Amino acid sequence: MVQAKSNHWTILAGLVLGCICGLICFWIADFSPSFQQGVIFFSDAIAFPIGQVFLRLLFLVVVPLVFASLAAGLARLGDLPKLGRMGGRTLGFFLLTTSASVAIGLLAMNLIKPGNGFDPQIRQELMTAFADQSAALETSVKSQESPNLMARISRILDEVLPRNVVGAITQMKMIPLIVLAALFGIGLATQPPKRRDAMIDWLDSVSDAMVMIVGMAMKLAPVAVFCLIFVVMGKFGGHIISKLSLYIAVVLGCYCAQLFIFYPIIIRLFARRNPLEFLRGAIPIMVTAFSTSSSNATLATTMRVSERDLGIRPSVAGFVLPLGATINMNGTALFEGCVVLFIAQIFGIDISISQQLLVLLLCVVSSIGVAGVPGGSLPLLMIVMDQVGVPAAGIAIVLGVDRLLDMGRTVVNVMGDVVTAAYVEETERRSELKVG
Numbered sequence: 001m002v003q004a005k006s007n008h009w010t011i012l013a014g015l016v017l018g019c020i021c022g023l024i025c026f027w028i029a030d031f032s033p034s035f036q037q038g039v040i041f042f043s044d045a046i047a048f049p050i051g052q053v054f055l056r057l058l059f060l061v062v063v064p065l066v067f068a069s070l071a072a073g074l075a076r077l078g079d080l081p082k083l084g085r086m087g088g089r090t091l092g093f094f095l096l097t098t099s100a101s102v103a104i105g106l107l108a109m110n111l112i113k114p115g116n117g118f119d120p121q122i123r124q125e126l127m128t129a130f131a132d133q134s135a136a137l138e139t140s141v142k143s144q145e146s147p148n149l150m151a152r153i154s155r156i157l158d159e160v161l162p163r164n165v166v167g168a169i170t171q172m173k174m175i176p177l178i179v180l181a182a183l184f185g186i187g188l189a190t191q192p193p194k195r196r197d198a199m200i201d202w203l204d205s206v207s208d209a210m211v212m213i214v215g216m217a218m219k220l221a222p223v224a225v226f227c228l229i230f231v232v233m234g235k236f237g238g239h240i241i242s243k244l245s246l247y248i249a250v251v252l253g254c255y256c257a258q259l260f261i262f263y264p265i266i267i268r269l270f271a272r273r274n275p276l277e278f279l280r281g282a283i284p285i286m287v288t289a290f291s292t293s294s295s296n297a298t299l300a301t302t303m304r305v306s307e308r309d310l311g312i313r314p315s316v317a318g319f320v321l322p323l324g325a326t327i328n329m330n331g332t333a334l335f336e337g338c339v340v341l342f343i344a345q346i347f348g349i350d351i352s353i354s355q356q357l358l359v360l361l362l363c364v365v366s367s368i369g370v371a372g373v374p375g376g377s378l379p380l381l382m383i384v385m386d387q388v389g390v391p392a393a394g395i396a397i398v399l400g401v402d403r404l405l406d407m408g409r410t411v412v413n414v415m416g417d418v419v420t421a422a423y424v425e426e427t428e429r430r431s432e433l434k435v436g
């Protein structure tokens with residue numbers, strides 16, 4: 001399928017303009033009630049629906065796209081050992097990059113200590129202001145707790161192999177979808193070549209049609225991204241940002257280190273690509289992740305751009321990217337580690353090195369279960385805090401700026417998947433050359 005090159009720069013311009021216009025308009029609105037009415041009208045009646053159309057187009061294609069590309073990819077791979085090898089490489093790399101991300105976050109928090117000497121009055125103010133939201137999160141965590149071992153095992157099974165797979169998929173549960181598509185693809189690989197190839201052809205047509213819909217959404221992207229970001233800007237209180245400025249700067253700095261130092265090293269060393277070109281090609285992915293704050297909503301764009309502009313074959317992209325959007329959350333794990341230490345520093349709780357290793361482990365494990373939606377990590381983060389003796393209610397302190405940090409961590413999450421796909425692509429290609 002031949003398509004025009006991605007409109008990288010216009011999408012990026014939409015993002016930057018959306019930030020600037022949103023910040024300026026919502027700032028002026030604080031001083032002028034009539035201007036405020038106009039801004040709210042524009043935000044609610046114009047920007048919000050346009051942003052939602054874009055977002056929903058992207059969500060619309062996720063289930064058929066993931067199913068068709070993963071099943072076709074695995075059926076094309078043909079043999080189980082090959083699948084095992086690719087699966088091993090993917091999971092190993094996911095684990096490695098996620099652990100390294102948490103380590104980067106913990107290191108920065110230990111060096112800079114943004115929570116030390118935090119004004120107790122501001123702490124109290126923030127905890128009071130966001131007490132309701134943190135209590136709601138706590139209730140949702142409690143409702144997930146299962147009373148006994150059997151119930152807990154059933155709950156895990158429900159997440160992976162639900163009785164009603166269609167019901168689970170309609171709730172956008174990705175793991176059952178991946179399991180079904182993988183088993184279907186493996187089953188298809190064992191069929192006689194004529195039947196198998198006909199089905200692969202059919203699945204490819206489904207993927208291509210879905211990719212065409214993503215293409216339509218991406219044409220809307222410059223305006224839609226502007227609108228999404230404009231609406232989000234209205235949610236940021238400048239006064240909260242200034243109270244947490246050092247914490248925000250450290251977390252954003254870690255995201256940048258991950259994106260512009262750690263990933264480029266991996267791209268150069270493991271994927272043997274030019275990091276600059278690679279990152280430039282990935283701009284539409286990063287902008288979509290930033291403006292939607294959702295790995296799931298970004299998945300269709302990630303797959304389309306990776307296959308079309310980053311040279312990753314559909315058999316690799318179809319396997320690594322949906323799996324990554326579900327279980328590989330580098331930015332989330334990094335963020336969780338930062339929050340645990342920040343809140344501990346604020347409350348004067350000493351977290352020893354061995355406890356920090358536990359934090360690292362818990363952040364890696366918990367990030368696997370995080371849903372790829374805005375704020376998906378918050379309930380699991382409270383569990384991690386609880387496990388290491390940091391008051392979970394302290395999360396209220398950072399809730400007011402979470403959306404800002406969520407946008408950044410989603411970019412890191414999604415790029416972690418793309419970098420892994422590039423690594424798997426390179427190693428698979430070399431293994432095939434050796435065999436060939």
Ligand code: ASP
Nearest residue numbers: 294295372373375376377
């Ligand atoms: N918003 C993140 C994502 O979709 C999840 C999170 O950390 O809250 O990747």
